[in-house]
Amino acid sequence: MITRRDFCKKTMLVAGGLSLPLAALEIFDPKKLLAEKADKARVRWVFLVDTHKCVGCGFCVKACKLENELPLEANVARTWVERYVVTRDGRIYADTPNAGRDGFTNDKIALGLGKYQQVKKENIEKAFFVPKLCNQCENPPCVQVCPVGATYQTPDGVVLVDRSWCIGCGYCVMACPYGMRFFHPQYRVVDKCNFCYHRISNGMKTACMDACPFGARRIGNIKDPGDPVTKIIMRERVGVLKDEYGTKPQVYYLGLSKEVK
């Protein structure tokens, strides 16, 4: 016959005995171990686009498609270039034919449905190009909404997609305010710009950056105060796209204009 005192004693013994190994789980949390090593998480990738330098040649778009195995003729792109034309009467025209892949050799502006708009040169008040790529948001809505966790943020800030995990529901495509995500025509899972993560992790530059003849695109580490890109972001007047969504985008723009969508 077990007494009350014995029962209490044994209960405490069992509870104590169980909590010890459970505490060990806490001690060996791999994330914490990684964080304690400190040297690894000293990187936060950011991007700097100098729109003044972009001429709309489209080399970046081509290079990106080749590097990331996206068919050239597929009507989707991990990065693209937009053209903005503002006329004297305040009209704003914008287009990105074939994502700007072949450059902007035609001065007619594509309106969709096979229509084009010719704007007379003397009517143009200003015109410029804006390259776009994934903003690798600090607060990425795409990661939040993925029902299976197939898209995730790396410790150095880049948002990646696990092709073997994605179920192809498209919720992340809906959640991105920048329209960065699409379905890969071959793999049939979601695809997006990842700052050429396979390259930057190995000390290389992104494919678009290498392809840009004018240095309009630059990648940097915002956690390194000595990084030239960080210096520009800290000292110059830079802008980001659509910060009203609270996504905290990490692609910074020099010379961003209010017309940019």
Next chain:
Amino acid sequence: MVHGELWTVKEFFVYPNEYIYWSIQIVMYPFMTGLVAGAFVLSSLYHVFGIKQLKDIARFSLVFSFALLPVAMMPLMLHLQQPLRNYEVMATPHFTSAIAAFGIVFSTYAMIVASELWFVYRKHFVETALSLGRKTHKGPVEFFRYLLFSALTLGAYDVSGEALHKDEKAVKVLAGVGIPVACFLHGYAGFIFGSVKANALWMTPLMPVIFICSAVVSGIALCMLTYILTMEIRKFIVGWKRKRYPTLSSQEESQIKSVEAHVVNITSRYLLMFMILAITLELLDLIFRGYTAVKSWDILRNLIYGKDFTNIFILQYGLGNLLPFILFLLPRLTIKRAALGSMLMLMGVFMMRWNVVIGGQSFSSSFAGFMHYHLPLIPHDLETLKEGLVGALAVGAMPFILFWILAKIFPLFGEEKSS
């Protein structure tokens, strides 16, 4: 060709990756879950709140709700680009996502409906199993039925007055728990849309409530329509029998008629009530958007009053809401008018789903361009089969097939005959 490119036509400035990715099947998804939830709420009106006039349609709509359940998942499966990985939503849920809890909410609801159904029909299972068991010579069909009904009793053969009273209590509790869960299931579908901050048309906290109200409307309308159809078929059969054997009395036929008219009358009142609630909320949303006129209002106004005017104001509000509203409100409601009214209401709710899902993707996130959706009518590959008219019709027809099969196990009008 990229996914979505086939049925999307772009106009003005649209980002290169933007297409209508959520197509007809995602219109079907909230429509079908709405029907499930609505049918359940209708059956609960009797079971929980004891609205006796709805007794006849309560069983009917409970079985129908059960038939609709598996179909609510079908559009999601047909829409996934990797349908074989569907189990990952249950296996590795990522709970910050609104979709991640779908499996849990859905299966909870399914279990509630299934167990309620079991308690309602337990007496029938026991009686059928016992009467079949007493037979010494069973044909193969009868033997199968005997096995099926014996299994369905789950070994609980006690049908004493006390046990049946307990059953009734259980039904009441389950129906009571079921109402919030049904509302959650569907409000949750609304949340999936309403929480997408990147979509100006979807993002409103009213979305789940609007979805629930229109869900109840569509559920009641469909139950009423199917009820009328079933009753008409019964009437036809009775009439046909009487023609062959003129000695039969006409009592049954007139009885069916009066029951039908009575049920339709009462149900239509609840239908109108929920419809007023749904429209009020929808209009509130519209007025609020126009009044606050935030950045996205320019493109939304263009969409709502221009591009989608026919879809929203003529098909949804006009033919789908206002016309049936008048049809139901006019005095001396006839069966035919009620059937027409419910059909129009179903169309109205479907158009509402269409205008939310397709309409929400009909404008670019750049707020400077539009996308037009062209539903693939004739399938020429797997994608156009799944996400085209054929796929949608398959999803739409499925509940009726299941209902027909289920009606063989769960007699819809059983109690009436015995009384």
